[in-house]
Amino acid sequence: MFGFHYKLERHTIPFVLAIIFVAGIGGIVEIAPLFTIGETVEEAPDMRVYTPLELAGRNIYIREGCYACHSQMIRTLRDEVERYGPYSLAVESQYDHPMLWGSKRTGPDLARVGGKYSDAWHVAHLDDPRSVVPQSVMPAYTWLDDTQLVTEDLGQHLAAMRRVGVPYTDKMIANAAADVYGQANPDSDRASGVAERYGEETNVRAFDGEPGPVTEMDALVAYLQILGRLTDAAHEQQALEGDLR
Amino acid sequence: MVAGLTKGERQFAIVISVVLALCGLFLAGAGHQRPLGVHGLLIAFLGIATVFVVLSGYIAPEPSEERLSSYYDDPSKAGIIIAMIWAIFAMFIGDWVAWLLAYPEMTFDAAWASFGRLRPVHTTGVIFGFGGNALIATSFHVMQRTCRARMPDQLSPWFVLLGYNLFCILAVSGYFIGVTQSKEYAEPEWYADIWLVIVWVTYFVLYLRTLARRQEPHIYVANWYYLAFILVVAVLHIVNNLAVPVSLGHAKSYSAFSGVQDAMTQWWYGHNAVAFFLTAGFLGMLYYYLPKRAERPIFSYRLSIISFWGITFLYMWAGSHHLHYTALPHWVQTLGMTFSVMLLVPSWASAGNALLTLNGAWHRVRDDATLRFMMVAAVFYGISTFEGSFLAIRPVNSLSHYTDWTVGHVHAGALGWVAFITFGSIYAVVPILWKRERMYSARLVEVHFWLALAGTLIYVFAMWNSGIIQGLMWRTYTESGTLAYSFIDSLVAMHPYYVARAIGGLLFLIGAAIGFYNIWMTVRTAREEPLEPVADRPIASDTPAGAVQPGE
Amino acid sequence: MIDLDHDILVAFAKSFGLFYLMALSIGVVVYACWPSNKKRFERAARSVLDDEEGPWR
Numbered sequence: 001m002f003g004f005h006y007k008l009e010r011h012t013i014p015f016v017l018a019i020i021f022v023a024g025i026g027g028i029v030e031i032a033p034l035f036t037i038g039e040t041v042e043e044a045p046d047m048r049v050y051t052p053l054e055l056a057g058r059n060i061y062i063r064e065g066c067y068a069c070h071s072q073m074i075r076t077l078r079d080e081v082e083r084y085g086p087y088s089l090a091v092e093s094q095y096d097h098p099m100l101w102g103s104k105r106t107g108p109d110l111a112r113v114g115g116k117y118s119d120a121w122h123v124a125h126l127d128d129p130r131s132v133v134p135q136s137v138m139p140a141y142t143w144l145d146d147t148q149l150v151t152e153d154l155g156q157h158l159a160a161m162r163r164v165g166v167p168y169t170d171k172m173i174a175n176a177a178a179d180v181y182g183q184a185n186p187d188s189d190r191a192s193g194v195a196e197r198y199g200e201e202t203n204v205r206a207f208d209g210e211p212g213p214v215t216e217m218d219a220l221v222a223y224l225q226i227l228g229r230l231t232d233a234a235h236e237q238q239a240l241e242g243d244l245r
Numbered sequence: 246m247v248a249g250l251t252k253g254e255r256q257f258a259i260v261i262s263v264v265l266a267l268c269g270l271f272l273a274g275a276g277h278q279r280p281l282g283v284h285g286l287l288i289a290f291l292g293i294a295t296v297f298v299v300l301s302g303y304i305a306p307e308p309s310e311e312r313l314s315s316y317y318d319d320p321s322k323a324g325i326i327i328a329m330i331w332a333i334f335a336m337f338i339g340d341w342v343a344w345l346l347a348y349p350e351m352t353f354d355a356a357w358a359s360f361g362r363l364r365p366v367h368t369t370g371v372i373f374g375f376g377g378n379a380l381i382a383t384s385f386h387v388m389q390r391t392c393r394a395r396m397p398d399q400l401s402p403w404f405v406l407l408g409y410n411l412f413c414i415l416a417v418s419g420y421f422i423g424v425t426q427s428k429e430y431a432e433p434e435w436y437a438d439i440w441l442v443i444v445w446v447t448y449f450v451l452y453l454r455t456l457a458r459r460q461e462p463h464i465y466v467a468n469w470y471y472l473a474f475i476l477v478v479a480v481l482h483i484v485n486n487l488a489v490p491v492s493l494g495h496a497k498s499y500s501a502f503s504g505v506q507d508a509m510t511q512w513w514y515g516h517n518a519v520a521f522f523l524t525a526g527f528l529g530m531l532y533y534y535l536p537k538r539a540e541r542p543i544f545s546y547r548l549s550i551i552s553f554w555g556i557t558f559l560y561m562w563a564g565s566h567h568l569h570y571t572a573l574p575h576w577v578q579t580l581g582m583t584f585s586v587m588l589l590v591p592s593w594a595s596a597g598n599a600l601l602t603l604n605g606a607w608h609r610v611r612d613d614a615t616l617r618f619m620m621v622a623a624v625f626y627g628i629s630t631f632e633g634s635f636l637a638i639r640p641v642n643s644l645s646h647y648t649d650w651t652v653g654h655v656h657a658g659a660l661g662w663v664a665f666i667t668f669g670s671i672y673a674v675v676p677i678l679w680k681r682e683r684m685y686s687a688r689l690v691e692v693h694f695w696l697a698l699a700g701t702l703i704y705v706f707a708m709w710n711s712g713i714i715q716g717l718m719w720r721t722y723t724e725s726g727t728l729a730y731s732f733i734d735s736l737v738a739m740h741p742y743y744v745a746r747a748i749g750g751l752l753f754l755i756g757a758a759i760g761f762y763n764i765w766m767t768v769r770t771a772r773e774e775p776l777e778p779v780a781d782r783p784i785a786s787d788t789p790a791g792a793v794q795p796g797e
Numbered sequence: 798m799i800d801l802d803h804d805i806l807v808a809f810a811k812s813f814g815l816f817y818l819m820a821l822s823i824g825v826v827v828y829a830c831w832p833s834n835k836k837r838f839e840r841a842a843r844s845v846l847d848d849e850e851g852p853w854r
Contacts, residue, residue: 012456022558023477063423065361074295075570077643090572093504098428099507105647108732135737137349139359147480160491160499315851390848460853462839533845542842547829554825
């Protein structure tokens with residue numbers, strides 16, 4: 001009867017296939033339905049994509065490992081909703097390649113930090129966290145303010161994002177570098193194009209407090225200020241559930 | 246190293262190194278003035294350096310046919326030394342970031358020294374640097390012994406070992422300069438990932454080729470675990486790292502998945518990295534070195550088979566317990582929770598099997614710190630798998646997730662199980678490999694054991710405390726129904742535990758350093774007074790009782 | 798081609814998974830406990846205790 005398993009042992013290749021089969025089924029069964037999940041992810045017609053400046057900020061967030069201490073995922077628990085805001089919906093991270101849900105809160109959740117503090121607060125906090133929160137254990141990111149943002153290849157970044165499914169238009173890709181400058185310089189002639197391409201709601205400000213050359217601080221603050229504000233779906237969902245109660 | 250290679254292998258090694266150096270030069274050119282350029286130069290430099298190393302030994306006489314009558318252990322020896330170097334480096338970084346959480350000013354305003362960049366240096370360094378090299382080194386040793394067969398050639402084990410370390414170096418140096426995918430435990434970027442696939446396929450093929458040379462039809466169970474480790478890690482690595490690079494000149498890439506799919510893929514990977522890297526591989530070590538050291542066969546071979554298939558099967562489903570109460574569909578969370586609880590059965594079967602093997606040899610456990618390392622590893626394996634199943638239960642997870650409890654759980658497994666079984670196996674295998682009767686100093690093994698145990702206990706208890714306090718503070722309400730504590734209140738409450746954790750980690754690090762010294766001295770004395778090579782002769786020769794026994 | 802929609806996949810994942818789990822566990826336990834395998838396993842378990850002599854060829 002066990003000639004079969006005997007063969008498994010004698011010939012390593014079938015044994016290897018057995019391992020792949022046994023281990024593989026679990027992964028396939030669990031993950032396959034997620035690829036059709038488009039059908040279950042909520043609709044959010046107002047969802048917009050990251051501007052090139054915000055995307056650059058997101059990449060700085062990734063580079064500095066912010067995700068190691070800050071989550072971006074508010075769970076469906078009462079205390080989390082009261083502390084951080086409406087719980088996170090799947091649709092809110094549908095353009096996040098990769099997602100930054102995080103796994104640890106050494107610092108607070110940031111899923112809805114956008115608009116919670118002023119730009120100046122963020123700049124001061126990133127430059128010297130303990131100047132605004134004396135007990136903080138966050139590192140100081142002093143170099144962001146005096147590092148120029150690399151902008152000339154951001155078009156390529158948007159194009160790569162488009163290849164993985166984010167709906168960036170040709171115009172957005174072509175104007176990426178100009179839009180970065182425009183978003184951080186509201187008085188420049190390039191500012192109007194940002195609102196035109198990404199919507200009137202887009203923050204167009206000198207995020208680091210100084211117009212002119214775009215710094216990494218501009219980018220990171222622009223990103224932090226958009227967190228949780230790409231769509232109103234979560235707030236609408238909360239209002240809806242409130243009505244039902 | 247080069248002297249052990251045949252002429253053909255030396256030539257092939259030069260070809261590989263030249264191709265590698267050319268790839269490096271290409272990346273250096275394409276990524277000029279970007280982080281990728283730095284890595285390109287690094288690859289090119291290492292490739293050229295390897296060419297010179299091989300060339301310098303090129304004219305040495307070829308190894309004789311005599312070599313085929315003994316096992317090929319040089320890569321295992323190198324792997325163990327490299328693993329210990331990674332251990333010291335990465336545990337030092339780990340302790341440093343632990344102190345940073347207590348005293349955040351210790352970054353001297355340098356980008357590379359901030360917590361977010363150092364943390365993956367620690368995790369990659371210990372998991373892949375220390376753990377991975379130990380797995381590769383011991384797997385070479387175990388597969389040859391259990392198959393009674395020499396590895397089919399001399400070049401591929403070196404390619405696997407050195408290539409793997411190139412991957413680790415690219416990974417770790419990348420974090421310092423800001424190159425990361427941000428996927429936890431899969432941070433290296435696309436070019437390092439592709440390189441690892443090449444190395445890993447070679448490793449897998451080498452393993453199969455060695456297995457094919459065996460005489461006995463049955464494959465010893467330790468090899469099953471090592472094989473599952475190699476195979477499944479390959480699958481996980483490839484799927485989770487699918488990404489589109491910005492260009493061939495950019496280190497940066499964008500994950501093929503987004504949002505909830507990316508989260509599921511990432512934690513399917515993350516949890517199974519724990520399962521097949523940090524569990525299956527090290528169980529392979531356990532199932533070989535524990536019986537060997539205790540000089541008793543494993544308590545129940547049947548149980549080891551049942552737990553093998555149990556672990557291989559159940560773990561794959563469990564990843565979603567990392568995403569309870571998130572935007573992940575509810576049924577996937579439930580599935581992950583259920584399978585995580587069921588996982589306790591094969592896990593405890595393995596832990597029990599290990600402990601029952603020692604039953605009747607407790608006097609040896611008492612006298613031999615090496616065996617005690619393995620015993621404590623089995624105990625911690627039992628504890629942390631129980632804790633894992635417990636934390637996967639959704640309501641428990643609502644308290645523990647995002648807190649230090651998770652960190653405590655991980656370290657109960659990583660220090661108590663993975664590092665303990667590794668140190669135990671290394672202490673068992675070093676005298677065998679270098680043909681010594683015993684380690685340089687049994688007393689230092691003893692010191693290492695107690696430092697490691699004390700460090701682990703301090704660490705884990707500190708994190709259990711801080712995690713539970715944190716979780717409770719976040720959900721405590723005042724009588725009027727508002728949240729009682731601000732986030733910063735909970736952070737301030739953590740300070741004493743963060744200091745305690747850093748002290749525990751320091752003890753563990755000191756223990757590892759002592760271990761390295763002990764191994765180094767064992768190797769050195771081996772070189773000074775080589776023992777008569779009574780072992781490593783074919784079975785046909787008339788020295789049946791000549792094998793060196795670890796009789797410390 | 799069958800339209801693989803989400804609900805079908807989920808239903809399949811839920812039902813087939815359980816069946817698969819049970820079949821596999823039974824198979825493995827039967828294999829491990831099959832009497833004629835006993836000798837082989839015992840020999841394998843002992844084989845690691847004395848394996849430093851060198852390769853068989």
